[in-house]
Amino acid sequence: MESESILITGAEILDVNGVRRASVLIEDDIIREISADLSPGDADIVIDGHEKLMIPGLVNTHTHLSMTLFRGVADDLPLDRWLNDHIWPMEARLSGEYCYAGALLGCAEMIKSGTTAFNDMYFFMDDVARAVDEAGLRCVLSHGMIDLGDDEKRRAELKKSRRIIRKCHGMADGRVMVALGPHSPYTCSEELLKETASMAAEHGIKIHIHLSETEDEVKNVLESHGKTPVEFLDDTGVLGPGTVAAHCVWLSDDEMEILADRDVKVSHNPSSNMKLASGVSPVTKLIERGVNVSLGTDGAASNNNLDMIEEMKTASLLQKVSLQDPTALPARRVLEMGTINGAESLGIDAGVIEEGKKADIVLLNVRRPHLVPWRNPASHLVYSASGSDVETVICNGEILLDGGELERINENYVMEVAEEAAEELTSRG
Numbered sequence: 001m002e003s004e005s006i007l008i009t010g011a012e013i014l015d016v017n018g019v020r021r022a023s024v025l026i027e028d029d030i031i032r033e034i035s036a037d038l039s040p041g042d043a044d045i046v047i048d049g050h051e052k053l054m055i056p057g058l059v060n061t062h063t064h065l066s067m068t069l070f071r072g073v074a075d076d077l078p079l080d081r082w083l084n085d086h087i088w089p090m091e092a093r094l095s096g097e098y099c100y101a102g103a104l105l106g107c108a109e110m111i112k113s114g115t116t117a118f119n120d121m122y123f124f125m126d127d128v129a130r131a132v133d134e135a136g137l138r139c140v141l142s143h144g145m146i147d148l149g150d151d152e153k154r155r156a157e158l159k160k161s162r163r164i165i166r167k168c169h170g171m172a173d174g175r176v177m178v179a180l181g182p183h184s185p186y187t188c189s190e191e192l193l194k195e196t197a198s199m200a201a202e203h204g205i206k207i208h209i210h211l212s213e214t215e216d217e218v219k220n221v222l223e224s225h226g227k228t229p230v231e232f233l234d235d236t237g238v239l240g241p242g243t244v245a246a247h248c249v250w251l252s253d254d255e256m257e258i259l260a261d262r263d264v265k266v267s268h269n270p271s272s273n274m275k276l277a278s279g280v281s282p283v284t285k286l287i288e289r290g291v292n293v294s295l296g297t298d299g300a301a302s303n304n305n306l307d308m309i310e311e312m313k314t315a316s317l318l319q320k321v322s323l324q325d326p327t328a329l330p331a332r333r334v335l336e337m338g339t340i341n342g343a344e345s346l347g348i349d350a351g352v353i354e355e356g357k358k359a360d361i362v363l364l365n366v367r368r369p370h371l372v373p374w375r376n377p378a379s380h381l382v383y384s385a386s387g388s389d390v391e392t393v394i395c396n397g398e399i400l401l402d403g404g405e406l407e408r409i410n411e412n413y414v415m416e417v418a419e420e421a422a423e424e425l426t427s428r429g
Contacts, residue, residue: 003028003397004044011049011363014377015056015352016340024054026359029397034355045399047392051367053377055335056351057116057360057395058308059342062208062246062267062296064122064144065131066094066102068109069422070301079214079276087301090425091123098421099124100131105418106306107135108411112404113307113387116360116395117348119244119267119296121181121208125164133172136400136408138360140346141168142181142208147192154192158199165203175396177347179206182238184213185229186220190236197237206242206347209233212255213247214278230255239264244345246296247272248286249279256282260289265345268337270315272298280322283315284329294342295334307387312338316382331382363392 006026013020013034023038024031040046067087074086099122110118117138120128125141132139143164145157161180169178182188182196200207212218212229221229230251233239241263248259248266259266268281286293295315297306312334319329343351343360350358364381368389371380393401400407 005032005042006045006047006359006394006397006399007038007040007043008047008049008054008361008363009038009040011052011054012366012377013054013353014335014381016336017352017354019377023049024353024361026361026394026397029359031353031355031357031359031361034353047363049363051365052363052391053366053381054353055114055362055364055381056339056343056353057362057393058114058338059294059346059348059351060110060115060118060296060306060308061244061265061294061342061345062269062298063106063118063120063306064299065106065118065120065128066099066122066124067299067301068105068306069098069102069418069425070299071304071422073301073426075304079278080216082276082302093425094123096124096127098425100127101417101421103128103131104135104409104414106300107131107137108406108409108414109300109306110137111135111393111400111406112390113309114362114364114390114393115306115308116362116393117343117346117350119179119208119346121183125178126167129168129171129176132176134409136175136395136398138175138348138395140177140179140206140208142179144181144183145192145196146183146187147189148187149189151191154189154195157192158195161199165205169203169205173396177205179208179244181208184210184217185232186217186224190225190232193233193236193238200242206244207238207240208244209238209246211245211248212250213273215250218250228252228255230258234258234262241265246298247278247281249273249281251282251286253285256286256289256291259286260291264291266291266293267296267345268293268315269296269298270318271311272302274314274318275302275304280318283319284323287333292341292345293337294345295337308338309381309385309387309389312382331378334382335378359394359397361394362390364389365391
């Protein structure tokens with residue numbers, strides 16, 4: 001069965017190439033034509049783009065999707081207590097069905113706030129893949145591996161990752177890809193990290209890892225290995241062009257140079273870093289060194305939402321206040337981080353509105369009081385808009401959100417299932 005062609009007429013387009021007005025024709029999963037001359041008769045479905053802003057689908061390069069079930073749990077605590085006393089004990093009670101419910105809720109939230117692709121590290125990833133397949137999004141999934149120096153645990157974690165690669169990589173017509181997810185330099189042994197690097201090369205897949213998130217992590221790795229986290233990972237072979245390193249808050253100048261030399265992709269998570277008081281990532285310095293820096297929300301337990309439009313504003317303002325420089329990380333640059341930088345980090349041929357690119361597109365309603373007067377699209381998107389302004393979402397050429405309503409999944413059902421799962425999880429034990 002052939003997919004229906006879609007024409008979006010007369011929208012104002014904003015991406016890395018600037019602002020322009022045109023109509024966009026989508027056929028199958030590709031942006032086929034961008035022109036002022038297209039007419040409604042050119043497509044099966046016509047969407048009126050007037051008084052709408054068209055942007056590339058937002059790309060969330062670091063999250064733990066099923067942690068939507070832990071939203072509002074253990075707020076206002078330092079990372080070590082948050083993890084050890086609350087999150088990890090609850091995660092020990094997770095099941096595939098719980099992770100499916102949380103992932104489906106996360107997909108609904110992301111679609112409704114303009115995200116079309118994401119990079120996820122968590123557990124029961126085949127169940128997460130099932131939710132993503134149903135919701136229609138695009139993703140890179142990795143099983144979060146932690147061995148803490150235990151040989152038996154290391155073998156078990158690598159076995160789980162191999163199973164997920166075999167079962168899920170390339171499913172949902174290629175919308176689901178699999179990466180390897182060693183949790184961090186302080187929870188993974190040197191042996192696990194080296195085997196991760198070898199397996200990633202063998203399968204031609206990416207690596208997703210937490211890196212230098214807190215000052216305590218740096219001290220811990222220095223004491224354990226006599227090297228900084230970046231130096232340690234570099235020695236294991238984990239750092240390379242296919243690696244997405246989340247957080248990267250506590251970096252020396254030398255470490256930033258290593259990340260740049262290895263072409264490591266960095267996922268900046270400003271809201272989570274602020275909420276857990278982890279620190280401020282040197283984003284401006286990384287960009288100056290040519291590092292691809294994208295944006296992630298982290299999990300909903302440490303953010304507490306998955307709104308990438310909100311994340312863009314937070315990223316910009318955090319750099320400005322930390323550097324005491326109002327010119328730091330301007331709106332156009334942070335839009336790049338949320339779109340094309342993220343797409344490139346995950347190996348997705350999207351992130352820009354161009355002919356031949358994947359049809360991952362978002363339309364925002366700009367006739368809202370907080371967006372009037374409408375005069376500067378990039379500024380209004382980053383500093384004034386929110387995920388609730390998203391009206392239409394197209395991923396892989398399919399309409400997932402139409403007039404603010406989810407098309408593939410039932411929003412009320414998703415919320416009910418997630419509510420039940422969250423209640424069971426937090427009431428047990």
